[in-house]
Amino acid sequence: MNILFTVIVVVQVLSALTIIGLVLVQHGKGADMGAAFGSGSSGSLFGASGSSNFLSKVTGIAATVFFCATLALAYIGNKPGAVKGGVMENLPAVPVSGGAVPTPAQPGAGAVPAAKAPAPAVPSNQIPK
Helix, strand or coil: CHHHHHHHHHHHHHHHHHHHHHHHHCCCHHHHHHHHHCCCCCCCCCCCCCCCCHHHHHHHHHHHHHHHHHHHHHHHHHCCCCCCCCHHHHCCCCCCCCCCCCCCCCCCCCCCCCCCCCCCCCCHHHCCC
16 A cells, blocks of 8 residues: 555656646746737737647646546545554563562663562551650
8 A cells, every 4th residue: 555655646746747847838828918019919818719739738637637646645545544553562571570660671780680678567666756
């Protein structure tokens, strides 16, 4: 699925660059604006609009490819991925014995020190008041 996502992203980027290039190369309708003020003999304000030429057809095809690639990326991006477990399942198992809390070994230390024994209980008659 990752390869398909990458291919669609590449297609989308290439179609976007194609659209940008084709739009910059085309001759705009506003370029003949001087014709409306007597320098040309066009019948309308922005010039005569005839049938579409090759560049405008290719631009339409590139826009369609870009639109389809965008829809495909949206479809793939909204699919939930396979759940392979939680974050804690990837941790290594640490054996715990005797209820002692393991402490991380310090660099250079040979072994993990054992847990201290609990302090003996003090009789209540020996507690200073």
